[in-house]
Amino acid sequence: MMQMLTAQKARADDIIASSAKLRSVDGNLVIAGAVPQLRNDGVTLTDGVYALNDIALGGIGDKLKIPLPYLRRMAQKNVRLLDENINGWLDDDNRRFLIRCLRDHPTSSTGIARAVLSDCYLRIDNLDALLSVLDGIRETGVHVEVASCDLTDRRMYVRFICPQLQVLAPQLLRDYRSPFDGRRGSDLPIICGGFRLTNSETGFGRYRLDPFVRVEVCLNGMSIHRGVLSRVHLGSRITDDDGIIEPSAATIAAELDVIKQQTKDAVKAYLDIDFVTRAVRNLEEAAGISVPRPEETLKVLGQKLKYTEDQQRDILAHFIRGADLSAGGIMQAVTSYGRSVDDADVGYQMENTAVEAMRLAAAAV
Numbered sequence: 617m618m619q620m621l622t623a624q625k626a627r628a629d630d631i632i633a634s635s636a637k638l639r640s641v642d643g644n645l646v647i648a649g650a651v652p653q654l655r656n657d658g659v660t661l662t663d664g665v666y667a668l669n670d671i672a673l674g675g676i677g678d679k680l681k682i683p684l685p686y687l688r689r690m691a692q693k694n695v696r697l698l699d700e701n702i703n704g705w706l707d708d709d710n711r712r713f714l715i716r717c718l719r720d721h722p723t724s725s726t727g728i729a730r731a732v733l734s735d736c737y738l739r740i741d742n743l744d745a746l747l748s749v750l751d752g753i754r755e756t757g758v759h760v761e762v763a764s765c766d767l768t769d770r771r772m773y774v775r776f777i778c779p780q781l782q783v784l785a786p787q788l789l790r791d792y793r794s795p796f797d798g799r800r801g802s803d804l805p806i807i808c809g810g811f812r813l814t815n816s817e818t819g820f821g822r823y824r825l826d827p828f829v830r831v832e833v834c835l836n837g838m839s840i841h842r843g844v845l846s847r848v849h850l851g852s853r854i855t856d857d858d859g860i861i862e863p864s865a866a867t868i869a870a871e872l873d874v875i876k877q878q879t880k881d882a883v884k885a886y887l888d889i890d891f892v893t894r895a896v897r898n899l900e901e902a903a904g905i906s907v908p909r910p911e912e913t914l915k916v917l918g919q920k921l922k923y924t925e926d927q928q929r930d931i932l933a934h935f936i937r938g939a940d941l942s943a944g945g946i947m948q949a950v951t952s953y954g955r956s957v958d959d960a961d962v963g964y965q966m967e968n969t970a971v972e973a974m975r976l977a978a979a980a981v
Contacts, residue, residue, distance in 0.1 A: 617765045621743040627727070629717045631664070632735060637710040640702035643668065643695040645676075645732075647715060651725040666717050666729035671682035671818050673790040675732030676694055679713060682704040705770065711735075713722040716818060730769060731818035738870055740823050742772040745815045748872040749774070749825070752879025758887055763810065763830065765839070766960035773964055775837060777830055778887045783833075783896045786943055788903050793835035795937035795952050804833040809892035811882050814840060814964070825878060827886040828967075829895060836951035840856070840895045902978040903944025910935055913946070913977050920976060921969045927953070927962075943981070947974035 629650075637648040650664040668676070673691060677684040682701060683748070712735045719727035744887035753760055755775070763777040789801025794902025812828040814821070817922050828839040885891060911932060918928045935941075935949035947970045 617746070617772075617818040618743075618769060619768055621701070621746065621772075623651070625720065625741065625743050626722050627719045628741075629664075629719060630739060631715045631717060632712055633715055634712045635706045636742075638706055638713070638715075640699040641897060642664075643691055643698055645715070645810075662725050664717065665726045667713075668729050669769065671820075672729040672732050675819065676702060679711070680709065682968055703937070712719060716972070733819050737819065738871070739817070740875070741813060742767070742815050742817055744868065745823055745875055746774060747814065748812050748875040749802045749879045752876040753883060755876070756880055758883050760810065760883075760887070763835075765847075766963070768960050770814045770818060770961050771814055771964065773960060774813040775810065775828055775830075775908075776812070777808050777828075780807060781887055781892060782806050782832075783809070783889070783892050783895050785900065786894065788900045789831065789833065791942065792831075792833070792938055792940040792945065792948055795934050796834055799833050801831070801833045801940075807892070807896055808832060809887055809889075809895075810837075811886045812837075812967075825877065825882040827882075827891070827895065829892060831948070832950075834948070836876040837953060837967055838947065838951050839845060839968050840971065842895070843918065844942055848924070872914045899947070902975050903942060905943045905978040905981050906948060907941060907943055907977055907981055910941070910946070913980050916980050917946070917973050917976055920972060930956075943974045943978035946977040947971060 623872065626832050631647055631650045632648065633647050637650075639646045639648075641671050645666045645668055647664045647666070651662050658933055666672075669693070670688070673687050674684050676682070677687050680702065682705060687698065687701075690701065714733045714737050715729055716731040716733065717729050719725075759780065760778050763775040765774040766772070784805055785807045786802065786805040788807075789805040793799070794801075810828045810830060812826055813824070815823045816828075827842060828837055829840060840920040855931045885981035903920040903941070914923070914928045914932055914935075916922060918925070923931065931946075931949045931953045934952045935945055938945050938948050938952065940948060950966050950970040950973045954963040954970070
């Protein structure tokens, strides 16, 4: 993860550009005078040419009020029409935007536009956030382990577990069986406490530290939505001239100090035996309710929690393999399904909604 983030940071450019300096050409975003090029006669500003990924395309759609499905269709089937639509609405606009780009290599004038955001967007980069969290953990002196980490175009996810922080949960796990290897929860009825770091560089939610617990028999994890520490990616309007911008060292230091202090608060609050015990007992309150018609129940959950039909089918398969035919089994099925998919953003959605899925299943019964 550190290697990936370091390499990405070396290729990253943040560009402030007025609508007049933006054009769509052959489906690429061209930013006038955005890239300094060193020549024999000095430094010359050249145009940057950036391929639009789906997130940047969505940002353009949001800013220019063009429906994203229509933009995607034009990008796939009629690039000329895509250019005309984007350029036409840009001509009618007088705002400035923050374009977050990744160059093909550190000195290139080509690359990928990975997000089109407001010029009030507060940039908290993944590498800086992660280093500040690690500093905060180190200063507390508490031993934690990195349970897993993922990096997508939308977010960074890092899950920290304290192996010594264990709570017995025999009632919650008595009927559960790991869908991965068949081990029984009654033989290892342990839940470990921890917390999870999430951050987005591309506009998909705030930097967050939230409590996280892991079921040791299967390593399923779920978020506990209590006492979340977060920071919105919203700052003052960027007043720099158009072009590549660098936040001031003082601004970065102030933001990262907040993250470090919040991490110390999170370690103190979340890695506490009483906190984790209360969280487990709260889960047990709804977990034991039997779910006699799981397929119907999952349809209800799918509507409320935005699970696709394919996801509902796969969660049902995990529910059956887990052999815990209760609302708690629904929670476990959601998290084990989340662990089984390659898409880390989907896995995050499942971690975030597993407890709510259990409560909705219990209420539906």
